[in-house]
Amino acid sequence: MAEAYIIDAVRTPRGVGKVGKGALAHMHPQHVAATVLKAIAERNDLDTRDVDDVIWSTSTQKGKQGGDLGRMAALDAGYDQTSSGMTLDRFCGGGITSVNLAAAQIMSGMADLVVAGGTEMMSYTASSMQEEMQAGIMPLGMGSGNARLQAVHPQSHQGVCGDAIATIEGFTREELDALALRSQEKAAVAIAEGRFDKSLIPVVDADGNMVLDKEEFPRPETTAEGLAALRPSFEKIAQVPLDDKGTTFAGLIKQKYPDLKIKHVHHAGNSSGVVDGSAAVLLASKDYAKAHGMKPRARIVATANQGDDPTLMLNAPVPAAKKVLAKAGLRKEDIDLWEINEAFSVVAAKFIRDLELPDDKVNVNGGAMALGHPIGATGSILIGTVVDELERTGGRYGLVTMCAAGGMAPAIIVERVDDFVD
Numbered sequence: 174m175a176e177a178y179i180i181d182a183v184r185t186p187r188g189v190g191k192v193g194k195g196a197l198a199h200m201h202p203q204h205v206a207a208t209v210l211k212a213i214a215e216r217n218d219l220d221t222r223d224v225d226d227v228i229w230s231t232s233t234q235k236g237k238q239g240g241d242l243g244r245m246a247a248l249d250a251g252y253d254q255t256s257s258g259m260t261l262d263r264f265c266g267g268g269i270t271s272v273n274l275a276a277a278q279i280m281s282g283m284a285d286l287v288v289a290g291g292t293e294m295m296s297y298t299a300s301s302m303q304e305e306m307q308a309g310i311m312p313l314g315m316g317s318g319n320a321r322l323q324a325v326h327p328q329s330h331q332g333v334c335g336d337a338i339a340t341i342e343g344f345t346r347e348e349l350d351a352l353a354l355r356s357q358e359k360a361a362v363a364i365a366e367g368r369f370d371k372s373l374i375p376v377v378d379a380d381g382n383m384v385l386d387k388e389e390f391p392r393p394e395t396t397a398e399g400l401a402a403l404r405p406s407f408e409k410i411a412q413v414p415l416d417d418k419g420t421t422f423a424g425l426i427k428q429k430y431p432d433l434k435i436k437h438v439h440h441a442g443n444s445s446g447v448v449d450g451s452a453a454v455l456l457a458s459k460d461y462a463k464a465h466g467m468k469p470r471a472r473i474v475a476t477a478n479q480g481d482d483p484t485l486m487l488n489a490p491v492p493a494a495k496k497v498l499a500k501a502g503l504r505k506e507d508i509d510l511w512e513i514n515e516a517f518s519v520v521a522a523k524f525i526r527d528l529e530l531p532d533d534k535v536n537v538n539g540g541a542m543a544l545g546h547p548i549g550a551t552g553s554i555l556i557g558t559v560v561d562e563l564e565r566t567g568g569r570y571g572l573v574t575m576c577a578a579g580g581m582a583p584a585i586i587v588e589r590v591d592d593f594v595d
Contacts, residue, residue, distance in 0.1 A: 176459050176594055177276040178469035179587065182557030183212045183374045184452035187545040188389045190295030196385040197376060197449040198296035202231070202238045205376060206246030206292040209453040212374040213288060214250065217455060217467065221251070225284035227258035228275050230267030230291030230549040233298040234260060242292060265516060266577030267291055268452065268552025269585055273476040275456045276585075280473070285461035290453035291550040298548075299447055326483045327425040331578065332407035332444065334486040335517035336437045337426050341485075342523055346438040349518035350400040353443035353542045355532070356515060360539025361393040368538055368565060372557045390446045390545040405437035406444065429484045443518035448545030452553035459593050471560045472594055474570070474586040475501035481580045487520050489582030490574045491527045497572065497584040508534070508586070509568030512555040514575030515540035537562060551575065556585065563589035 185208055188197035197205060206229070214221055229243025244258030263270045268291040275289035322328075329337075339349065363369060364387075375386035411423035423435055457467055477500055479493035490513055498505060511534055513524045525535055538558060541551065552575055559571035574584035 174280050175282050177279040177456050177473040178459065178462055178590070178593070179471040179473070179560055180455040180457050180462060180467050180469060181213055181217055182452070182454045182560055183209050183216065183372050184550070184554050184557055185209060185374055185376050185450050186385050186388050187448040187450040187547060188385050190299060190447040190449050190545070190547070192296050195296050195449055196389055197294070200294070200376065200384065202242060202292050202294045202297065203246050203249050204379070205294065205449065205451045206242055207249035208376050209290060209374055209451045210247055210250035210252065210288060213453045213455050214252065221256045222253040223286050224252060224256040224288055226275070226278065226287050227252070227256060228271045228287060228289045229258065229260045230263070230271040230553065231260050232262055232264050232267055232293060232548040234262055237297055238294065246292070263581065263583060264578035265514065265546070265548050266552060266575055266581055266583040267549045268554065269556065269573060269575060269583040270552070272454050272456070272553060272556055273583060273585055276473040276476060279456055279458045285458045287456050288453055289456060290451065290553045292451040293547040293549040294449045295447045295547060296449050323425065327428045328483050328486065328579070329425040330407065330410055330422040331486060332439055332517065333411045333422045333426065333435070335439045335444070335519050336407055337430070337433060337435050338485055338487055338523065339438050339519040340433060340436045342519065344438070344519050344522050349438055349443045349522060350397060352518050352522050353400060354395060354397055356536065356539045356543040357392060357395040359537060360391050360543035363538035364388060364391065368561065369558070371561050388544060390448050391539070391543050395442065400442040403440040403442050406440045408437040411435065411437070426484060439517050439519070443542060445514070445516050445541035446545030448547050450545070450547035450550050450554065452550045452557060454553050454556055463593065469590050469593060470564065471587040472590050474588050477584045479582050479584070481582070483580035486578060486580050487516060487576040488523070489580055490520065490524050490576050493574045493582035493584040494528060494572060497574070497586055501586045503570065503586065505530070508570050508572045509566070510537060510559050510562055510571040511535045512559050512571065512573040513540070514546065514551055514555065515542045516546060516576050518542060520576050552583070556587065560587060560589065
């Protein structure tokens, strides 16, 4: 099997995902996606006629984010028309999956040069979801409103699922808040030390005016006392009636876990931030990279996908990590850096506890509680982040995984390299 190499990775800063408050909120998703596609082509002097495919992730594919964003953004970025493009949806996990599929194409010998990545403008999709909820439409990722599927696999609101898992696993509000504070502290250090600078691409408008050149979401002033004062976000949502039968988000979980009394412990401070953003990762085969003078930064070691209980929804990362480790023939002790998306604090807390991981190897530059989670783009962002950090620290292996709606988790292991593997 051929090897697949990461040549480069770029991303935009993450902007607050609220209309009227976020710097990117007025931008078209296609323009934000084109920003990173153009940057990765220019930084690597790509002849875009050679790009076999652009594999893109966007979770909410409708309206401005519909119509195959990967293809349209590539054209907007000036790619040659012969460079094809597609867009996929694995909910939150799509940004990892786009890279995994690109690697698989190269490793199978069916492609030599692929750009993978993702975009999510949550300033746009969050308002759209709110409109759906007000209209009584169950958002995607919650069984899509299909009564037959919900009867077999009840799927609730992700925040309510997070609270349910915390209750089942015995995590306290104090423990989850402490992890959120640590995320903010780590992010503040990373930003101050310029650890993200290598991959960060400023967003400019069509006239070349600066729109955003730094992270907009982090709150370095966060304190334990401030977090403790925040009210739970999902207590009221849990009781929202979803149909004329009085079904609620909490009730959907209780269909499978009837004796569970959910304690609501997640809030805006210990949940992932609502943000806008985009990321791109350039992958190439050894033969193509050598022939075009490209220097590899990392090698794809193994990828995996894992399903789990769709009702609790967020518990697949641990088995996904174990599965990809087994595929790679590695032990957890071999991994120098771990990136687990902080969709909710309990996801990271359970991952760290169940795998018995040290703090200084997990989300070392902060996570989504501090930096935000642009759904379809986050996985690609994290892959770029782990490559940058492996280079900064001299580590060898990095593992990235994340929960996704429907009870899924993709995973990937990358190896930092200075040259091609023989």
